[in-house]
Amino acid sequence: MQKLGMGQAVNQALREEMHRDPGVFIAGEGVGVSIHVNPMLPTHGLLEEFGPGRVKDTPVSEAVIAGLAVGAAEAGLRPVVEIMFNPFFTLASDMIVNHAAKLRYLSGGKSRFPLVVRIKSGAGFGAGCQHSHNLEAWVAHCPGLQVVMPATPADAKGLLKTAIRDDNPVIFIEHMGSYFAPPMPVPEEEYLTPLGRADIKRKGRDLTVVTWSGMLGPAMNAAETLSREGIDIEIVDLRTLTPLDRKTLLSSVEKTGRLIVMHEATRTGGFAGEIAAVVLEQGFEYLKAPLRRVTGPDIPVPVSPPLERFYIPNADDLIAAVRELLP
Amino acid sequence: MDVSVEKKIQLLETMIVSRKFSDALKQLCKIKDKIPGMMIVADGQEAVGSGVCGALEPDDAIITNHRSHNHLLAKGADPKALMAEIYGKKTGCNKGKSGTLHLAVPEINAPCTTTVVGATLPIAVGRAFAQQYRKQPRVTVCFFGDGAADEGSFHESLNLAALWQLPLIFVCENNLYAGGQRYEEHTRVTDMADRAGGYGMPGMIVDGNDAPAVYRAALEARQRAVSGNGPTLIECKTYRWGGHSETDPHEYQPRDEIKAWRDKCPIRRLSEALLDQKVITAAQMAQMTSQAEGVVEEAVRFAEQSPYPAPREALEDVYT
Ligand SMILES: Cc1ncc(C[n+]2csc(CCOP(=O)(O)OP(=O)(O)O)c2C)c(N)n1
Ligand SMILES: [Mg+2]
Numbered sequence: 338m339q340k341l342g343m344g345q346a347v348n349q350a351l352r353e354e355m356h357r358d359p360g361v362f363i364a365g366e367g368v369g370v371s372i373h374v375n376p377m378l379p380t381h382g383l384l385e386e387f388g389p390g391r392v393k394d395t396p397v398s399e400a401v402i403a404g405l406a407v408g409a410a411e412a413g414l415r416p417v418v419e420i421m422f423n424p425f426f427t428l429a430s431d432m433i434v435n436h437a438a439k440l441r442y443l444s445g446g447k448s449r450f451p452l453v454v455r456i457k458s459g460a461g462f463g464a465g466c467q468h469s470h471n472l473e474a475w476v477a478h479c480p481g482l483q484v485v486m487p488a489t490p491a492d493a494k495g496l497l498k499t500a501i502r503d504d505n506p507v508i509f510i511e512h513m514g515s516y517f518a519p520p521m522p523v524p525e526e527e528y529l530t531p532l533g534r535a536d537i538k539r540k541g542r543d544l545t546v547v548t549w550s551g552m553l554g555p556a557m558n559a560a561e562t563l564s565r566e567g568i569d570i571e572i573v574d575l576r577t578l579t580p581l582d583r584k585t586l587l588s589s590v591e592k593t594g595r596l597i598v599m600h601e602a603t604r605t606g607g608f609a610g611e612i613a614a615v616v617l618e619q620g621f622e623y624l625k626a627p628l629r630r631v632t633g634p635d636i637p638v639p640v641s642p643p644l645e646r647f648y649i650p651n652a653d654d655l656i657a658a659v660r661e662l663l664p
Numbered sequence: 665m666d667v668s669v670e671k672k673i674q675l676l677e678t679m680i681v682s683r684k685f686s687d688a689l690k691q692l693c694k695i696k697d698k699i700p701g702m703m704i705v706a707d708g709q710e711a712v713g714s715g716v717c718g719a720l721e722p723d724d725a726i727i728t729n730h731r732s733h734n735h736l737l738a739k740g741a742d743p744k745a746l747m748a749e750i751y752g753k754k755t756g757c758n759k760g761k762s763g764t765l766h767l768a769v770p771e772i773n774a775p776c777t778t779t780v781v782g783a784t785l786p787i788a789v790g791r792a793f794a795q796q797y798r799k800q801p802r803v804t805v806c807f808f809g810d811g812a813a814d815e816g817s818f819h820e821s822l823n824l825a826a827l828w829q830l831p832l833i834f835v836c837e838n839n840l841y842a843g844g845q846r847y848e849e850h851t852r853v854t855d856m857a858d859r860a861g862g863y864g865m866p867g868m869i870v871d872g873n874d875a876p877a878v879y880r881a882a883l884e885a886r887q888r889a890v891s892g893n894g895p896t897l898i899e900c901k902t903y904r905w906g907g908h909s910e911t912d913p914h915e916y917q918p919r920d921e922i923k924a925w926r927d928k929c930p931i932r933r934l935s936e937a938l939l940d941q942k943v944i945t946a947a948q949m950a951q952m953t954s955q956a957e958g959v960v961e962e963a964v965r966f967a968e969q970s971p972y973p974a975p976r977e978a979l980e981d982v983y984t
Contacts, residue, residue, distance in 0.1 A: 366843060367843050367844055367845075370844040370845065370916050371844055372843050372844045372907060372908040372909065372912040372914070373911070373912070374913050374915070394844075394845060394849070396811065396814035396842070396845070396850040396851065397781045397782070397811040397812065397814050397815055397842055397843070397850070398814045398815060398816070399815075400815075400816050424780065425780065428780075428782075428815070428816075462701065462702075463699075463700025463701035463702075463752070463763060464701045464702055464763075464765070465701060465761075465762060465763050465765055465766055465779070466766075467765070467766065467778065467779045467780055468765075468779065634978070634979060635982065636978055636979060636982050637761075637982070639760065639761045639978050640700050640701055640752055640760060640761060640762060640763030640764075640765075640766075641700065641752030641753070641754075641756075641759075641760030641761065641763065641972060641973055642697070642700055642752055642972065643752075643760075643972045643973060643974070643975045644752075644760055644761065644973055644975060644977065644978040645700070645978075646975065647975035647976065647978045648978055
């Protein structure tokens with residue numbers, strides 16, 4: 338099987354969908370001519386393959402990039418637009434939050450907005466808080482938006498293809514660390530991965546770790562370390578935050594009786610709180626111990642290497658939390 | 665208006681320090697794990713920061729963007745504190761929190777450097793409003809790139825600043841590129857300064873590689889602002905010699921274009937003029953250069969010898 342980085346998997350999904358459906362186009366800052374020339378990046382080579390009619394480099398104008406997607410989607414195209422870094426989502430947010438998310442509802446279900454907003458996200462590059470700020474909880478808070486955060490290249494490919502074919506807006510957040518992580522197997526053939534379905538990336542019986550995106554790696558490493566001591570961790574990769582796969586979440590907690598939610602985003606108001614609430618409402622009786630969150634602290638992501646390392650949750654943080662919960 | 669010899673020498677000195685500072689960074693950022701983040705310099709654009717800040721008083725403010733080093737040095741930031749911050753050290757001007765892209769130096773009235781393109785403009789509106797509100801005879805300068813003029817914030821800010829006649833100078837540093845896009849690939853307007861009229865403020869076009877010309881334009885705009893006659897948009901036409909950042913191979917920039925602009929080096933231009941006019945001697949020029957090198961070497965030494973912040977210092981400065 339081919340091995341790809343996440344950017345390459347996204348690239349393959351974009352190519353396949355653009356070949357399949359002439360209504361699919363991409364737009365954003367540097368999606369064609371980029372200041373980063375690297376085959377590991379998601380839009381590499383698309384301009385050459387599909388031309389400037391379908392690969393639209395835009396000015397630095399996030400509001401109209403998002404609005405372009407909204408208007409074009411209503412007219413029947415399938416835009417896949419890119420917001421360069423998660424914090425710049427704020428400039429596009431009126432179009433996404435007040436329009437992409439709401440216009441179908443406002444039309445009484447008559448209009449459709451089949452659009453995808455791809456957003457690059459994640460800390461670990463020394464770029465600081467105006468480039469590294471995970472805002473998935475903001476978008477997950479908006480009814481009308483589906484929030485997808487793949488952790489593996491294979492999931493990224495299948496989920497993005499589904500997202501492009503979906504008739505409702507999808508916010509598709511890619512962790513930049515995954516672009517440059519060691520390539521992983523990705524099926525060559527065409528496949529669609531459903532939205533709203535979590536994936537158990539590791540089966541275990543002692544404790545459930547729910548995570549997504551860039552934190553899957555550290556969580557798997559922690560589980561590996563703990564398995565040498567006979568501690569058996571189950572890892573649920575959420576893949577889509579909304580719609581949320583409550584069934585997989587609750588049945589895992591029912592089995593293990595213990596829950597830790599791990600995400601890179603800051604703590605207060607983070608999506609771990611939503612997971613916790615669902616489990617407390619619908620699975621309280623399963624819990625043998627209090628639940629724990631392993632998250633970024635409530636600070637903007639700092640630049641200095643020791644400070645940024647302090648910010649990013651790691652396997653050791655997760656192991657410490659596991660030890661608190663397991664007797 | 666004639667620019668005095670002393671002023672010209674000062675503009676030149678500032679530009680040379682900026683260039684040497686950048687030269688050091690371009691080397692340092694290639695060393696693994698030396699400098700965190702993306703390195704963005706502004707070689708060839710030194711006349712903009714130097715000329716504009718040369719026209720300001722210490723109490724005037726600047727708000728600058730991701731390409732800030734020249735502006736901050738020209739405004740009088742301490743090179744040691746900047747360099748240490750760029751290294752991510754505890755002794756940096758922001759204790760390692762901001763790094764190269766968000767250097768905040770409130771001590772010299774450069775309170776905010778933002779990497780969010782277009783974000784300097786609304787903040788500058790607020791800073792200028794405070795000056796007007798307090799009836800201070802001061803101005804705020806807002807630096808931004810040609811690309812930033814495509815953000816909605818540009819339009820909202822120019823409109824409000826003109827409406828309220830704020831003491832503000834909008835300095836569009838048009839370096840002909842916004843990321844990988846050439847100027848005419850991102851806007852139809854030939855001169856960014858033309859947009860000023862649409863908001864009811866004067867627009868000026870100035871050769872951005874001519875430091876005394878930039879200085880004169882800024883002085884005129886400053887005079888207008890402090891006399892209560894509102895904002896000005898100054899478009900400084902210049903050129904980005906390198907890629908967007910130091911890791912950008914910038915194949916999209918024609919090599920002969922780069923060469924042509926290198927020939928218009930703002931430092932060489934002013935120094936040659938001063939030498940021709942026999943205002944300075946070659947020896948003085950050499951001395952200025954070695955002085956600047958000394959300043960930068962000292963800054964690098966200071967940064968190298970400084971400690972990193974302790975990890976838990978990350979938690980400080982959020983709420984106070
Ligand atoms: C809101 C926002 N969008 C995109 C970016 C990424 N970005 C950083 S600099 C830049 C180009 C800016 O061009 P210009 O304003 O001309 O400034 P220059 O880099 O030429 O100095 C872009 C797109 C950003 N930092 N902020
Ligand atoms: Mg520019």
